[in-house]
Amino acid sequence: MAEVRLEQITKIFDRGNVGVEDITFTIPDGTFAVILGPSGCGKTTTLRIIAGLETPTTGEVFIGGDRVTHLPPKDRDVAMVFQNYALYPHMSVYDNMAFGLRMRKIPREEIHRRVLDAARILGIEELLQRKPRELSGGQRQRVALGRAIVRHPRVFLFDEPLSNLDAKMRVRMRAELARLHRQLQATSVYVTHDQVEAMTLGQMIILMNQGRIQQIAAPLELYHQPRNLFVAGFIGSPPMNFFQGEIAEEKGHLVFRGGGYILQLPKEKRNLVQTRGRMGDAVLGVRPEDISFVSPEGADLVAVVEFHETLGNEVLIYARTERGETFVARARPEQSPPDGAQVGVTFTLSRIHLFDPGTGENLTYHPQENI
Amino acid sequence: MRRRVLLHTVLHILVAAWALGPFLWAVLSSFKPSRELFDPRFHLFPETWTLIHYRTVFAGGTFLRNMINSFVVAGGTVILALAMGSLAAFVIARFTFPGRRTLTLGILTLTMFPQIAILSGLFLLLRELHLLNTHAGLVLSYLLFTLPFTVWVLLQYFRHLPRELEEAAWMDGASPWDLFWYVMLPLARPGLITTGLLSGIAAWNEFLFALTFTMDNRVRTVPVAIAFFGGASPYEIPWGSIMAASVVVTLPLILLVALFQRNIVEGLTAGAVRG
Numbered sequence: 001m002a003e004v005r006l007e008q009i010t011k012i013f014d015r016g017n018v019g020v021e022d023i024t025f026t027i028p029d030g031t032f033a034v035i036l037g038p039s040g041c042g043k044t045t046t047l048r049i050i051a052g053l054e055t056p057t058t059g060e061v062f063i064g065g066d067r068v069t070h071l072p073p074k075d076r077d078v079a080m081v082f083q084n085y086a087l088y089p090h091m092s093v094y095d096n097m098a099f100g101l102r103m104r105k106i107p108r109e110e111i112h113r114r115v116l117d118a119a120r121i122l123g124i125e126e127l128l129q130r131k132p133r134e135l136s137g138g139q140r141q142r143v144a145l146g147r148a149i150v151r152h153p154r155v156f157l158f159d160e161p162l163s164n165l166d167a168k169m170r171v172r173m174r175a176e177l178a179r180l181h182r183q184l185q186a187t188s189v190y191v192t193h194d195q196v197e198a199m200t201l202g203q204m205i206i207l208m209n210q211g212r213i214q215q216i217a218a219p220l221e222l223y224h225q226p227r228n229l230f231v232a233g234f235i236g237s238p239p240m241n242f243f244q245g246e247i248a249e250e251k252g253h254l255v256f257r258g259g260g261y262i263l264q265l266p267k268e269k270r271n272l273v274q275t276r277g278r279m280g281d282a283v284l285g286v287r288p289e290d291i292s293f294v295s296p297e298g299a300d301l302v303a304v305v306e307f308h309e310t311l312g313n314e315v316l317i318y319a320r321t322e323r324g325e326t327f328v329a330r331a332r333p334e335q336s337p338p339d340g341a342q343v344g345v346t347f348t349l350s351r352i353h354l355f356d357p358g359t360g361e362n363l364t365y366h367p368q369e370n371i
Numbered sequence: 372m373r374r375r376v377l378l379h380t381v382l383h384i385l386v387a388a389w390a391l392g393p394f395l396w397a398v399l400s401s402f403k404p405s406r407e408l409f410d411p412r413f414h415l416f417p418e419t420w421t422l423i424h425y426r427t428v429f430a431g432g433t434f435l436r437n438m439i440n441s442f443v444v445a446g447g448t449v450i451l452a453l454a455m456g457s458l459a460a461f462v463i464a465r466f467t468f469p470g471r472r473t474l475t476l477g478i479l480t481l482t483m484f485p486q487i488a489i490l491s492g493l494f495l496l497l498r499e500l501h502l503l504n505t506h507a508g509l510v511l512s513y514l515l516f517t518l519p520f521t522v523w524v525l526l527q528y529f530r531h532l533p534r535e536l537e538e539a540a541w542m543d544g545a546s547p548w549d550l551f552w553y554v555m556l557p558l559a560r561p562g563l564i565t566t567g568l569l570s571g572i573a574a575w576n577e578f579l580f581a582l583t584f585t586m587d588n589r590v591r592t593v594p595v596a597i598a599f600f601g602g603a604s605p606y607e608i609p610w611g612s613i614m615a616a617s618v619v620v621t622l623p624l625i626l627l628v629a630l631f632q633r634n635i636v637e638g639l640t641a642g643a644v645r646g
Contacts, residue, residue: 053538074544086535090557099553100543147543 002064002154002187003029004050009059011045019045021211023059027204032181032188034202036195038234042211043191044159050189051157052076064154074103079148080157084164085140087132087147093119094128097146111150118149121183138169145180158190162197174200195235199223207231217367224351225367229360232285232353238316240353241291241327243284247273247354247363256284256354259323261300266349272364278356282363285353288316291329292346293337299344303327305337319343394621401425401614408610424611425619433588434616437596440506441575441620444592447510448517448574449567455514456521457563461551463522464529465537475526481519486579489515497584504586512580517570524566528559564634572624593620 004027011019020042027033035043048054050061052073061069068076079100087096094115101111119125122142132140141161148156161177162170178201181188192198198205199219207214207222207230214234215227226232232240245258254270256263263284265273296302303319306326315336317329329345337343354363400408401424403417428434462468463475493512494503502508532555540550556563578594585591591599597616600609628635 051542053541073538073541074546078542080539080542082535082539084533084535086533086539088536088539088554090560099540099545103544103546103549147539151543 003027003062004033004155004187004189005062006046006050007060007062009046009049009056009061011042011049011054012057018211019054020049020208023208023213025206025213025216027187027189029064029187030185031203032190032201033204033206034190034192034198035206035208036192036198036202036234037208037214039193041208043193043208046208047080047157047159047189047191050155051078051080076155077151077153078155078157079151079153080159081141081144081148081161083160085132085144087140087143089132092129092131093124093135093143093146096132096143097150100147100151114150114152115146118146121149121180122146137165138173141165141169141173145177149180149184154187156186156188158188160192161190163192163194170197177201195237199235207234209234221367225362225365226285226353227362227365229283229285229355229357229362232355232362236287238288238328238330240285240287241329242355243286243321243325243327244357245282245284247279247282249279256282256352258284258301259321259325263300263347263349263352265354268366269349269352269354269364272366273354276363278363281357283355283357285355285362286327286347287351288328288330290348290351291327292348293317293329293331293335294344294346296342296344299346301345303343303345305339305341305343307339308336310336319345321345397614397617401611401618403611405611424615427609427612428616428619434593434596434619436588437591437593438620440590441592441594443506444509444513444581445571445574447506448513449571451510451514452517452521452570453563453567456518456566457525457556457559458551459518460522460525461529461555464526465550465555478519478522482516482523486516490579490583493580494583503584504590506590508584509581509590509592510574512584513570513574513577517573521566521570525559525562528562529555532558561634564631568627568631568635571627575620575624 006023006025009023010021013019023042023046025033035046037043045054049056050063052068052071052075056069059069060067063076063078073080088099091099097115097118098111101114106114115128116125119128122145124139124142124146127135127139127143132143135143141164144161158177162173165173174197177190181201190197190201199222202219204216205219205222206216209230215222215231217225217227222231222235226235226240229242233242243258245256248255248257250257250262254265254273256265301321303321306318306320308318309316310333313333315331315333317331317336318326319329320326352364355361356363399416402420402422403414404419404421404423407414407417407419459478463471493515497503497508497512500508502511536554536558537550540554545553575592576594577592578598581592581595582598585595588596593616597613597620600612600616
């Protein structure tokens with residue numbers, strides 16, 4: 001078990017493309033950390049740098065306080081689970097799991113004990129003599145996990161391990177991974193582009209985009225306190241709604257002036273914006289669940305419902321404002337207005353966000369608020 | 372539809388006759404007494420079956436000696452071609468180093484030289500190395516054409532193995548040698564069998580080098596030995612013995628191919644390695 005620390009890691013590939021830039025973070029011992037981001041954001045590169053499969057151009061990697069930046073993978077005592085399992089096709093499940101231990105010259109009885117232990121934890125005891133091609137996707141994934149577990153490594157690395165599984169299996173394996181981590185308490189770094197996996201598994205999420213870290217936070221904090229426009233738009237499904245407008249002062253009050261409506265900012269938002277001293281153009285961010293519908297008479301903001309998606313427990317309502325901005329709201333089925341209806345729109349003002357359209361910075365970012 | 376089947380059948384028979392006819396003729400001739408062999412009338416089957424030619428061939432033990440020589444030389448060629456070829460292919464396929472492309476193309480080029488063009492040079496080389504008229508000398512010269520072929524085929528194998536497999540081995544703490552021995556080599560098994568067999572057959576059948584680089588019967592291989600068969604008089608070609616010997620030397624090949632035919636097909640359709 002060990003802490004993983006990256007210090008100012010930059011990776012520039014041979015052809016000059018920047019893989020990652022200035023990555024710095026510390027994953028405390030025993031933490032399940034998720035590196036989340038869209039494809040090509042550098043999350044896998046970061047993982048491979050921790051694994052030792054990639055050497056950073058600059059910066060340092062520390063595992064358990066030891067500088068391992070230039071050590072080969074085998075000397076880092078980390079195990080990795082690959083996206084496509086990467087099981088040795090010619091070896092039985094048992095041999096697949098034992099291989100890493102044999103390479104490390106662990107005594108035969110010890111290997112046997114550890115493989116059986118891992119097989120029991122993963123429920124694959126009956127499969128030990130099978131070849132990988134005789135296994136289903138979920139079983140292969142378990143073997144790949146087993147291959148990592150038997151090693152008792154200081155750090156587990158996961159490279160999108162569930163993305164090759166069907167939806168049902170993915171949910172099951174997700175729960176299993178969470179259970180496994182509770183059981184083993186090992187430092188884990190998990191790469192995914194799936195925010196649901198990140199939110200459910202991660203104790204700590206490192207959100208990346210275009211080779212850079214956008215925010216490091218606990219799942220809920222990431223959801224409620226996005227640091228910038230990218231984070232706000234990436235986390236949440238359906239994503240946060242954005243409205244163009246400006247921050248202005250009116251009768252001594254700070255307000256957000258949108259298309260044909262004015263929002264009085266509540267006190268805490270006002271203070272946050274004021275301390276940053278930013279006025280003028282701004283983007284208003286509102287989550288679908290923070291939008292509610294009222295009668296159109298007397299409402300500041302009026303919209304027309306275009307269509308809705310019924311999900312059973314809730315309805316997603318897609319609507320368009322008079323100025324032509326579209327947004328999506330989340331409502332209970334019985335509260336859903338019909339298609340084509342004209343509705344008044346209100347926002348839960350204590351939960352709105354204001355962003356600087358130039359830098360993307362969240363002007364109402366206040367990390368302590370929701371913890 | 373019917374006509375197509377008919378056409379195919381006829382074509383198949385023609386191809387089979389073309390390919391197998393001469394061998395069949397050799398087999399049947401080897402059982403004919405000498406006087407039938409020189410009978411101008413056409414007989415497909417012997418009128419009287421005889422084993423006399425087989426007895427003549429094996430009499431005195433020299434032909435057995437030739438067979439052993441062929442086994443040693445072909446075996447040595449196969450072992451060395453596979454050992455060196457698989458290592459070379461592994462390194463070229465999985466590691467980057469300066470000149471990799473040139474080397475790969477160079478290996479392919481090597482296979483294009485006609486044997487006769489390098490014959491005299493090779494003769495001098497072997498003489499300097501004191502390897503003329505030795506098994507080792509023959510093996511060395513055979514590696515000239517078996518090794519590039521082996522490297523080339525195995526290269527395709529190693530190249531197509533997924534990268535994650537290699538990385539999984541690195542993570543598992545494997546050394547490059549472990550990766551080669553425990554992961555890559557077993558997965559290239561069909562390729563090893565195919566290239567091994569084809570190298571073995573090439574070495575077994577090779578004539579020109581064997582003729583040039585051997586001086587006496589202690590090292591002489593079967594194809595040359597058969598060419599040296601003498602009849603009762605200088606004016607007689609001992610067809611019966613030649614036919615019998617040809618049949619005998621073909622049998623091991625037929626046996627090997629029959630044994631490994633599935634692997635050969637697998638091997639020739641390389642790259643289909645999936646987890």
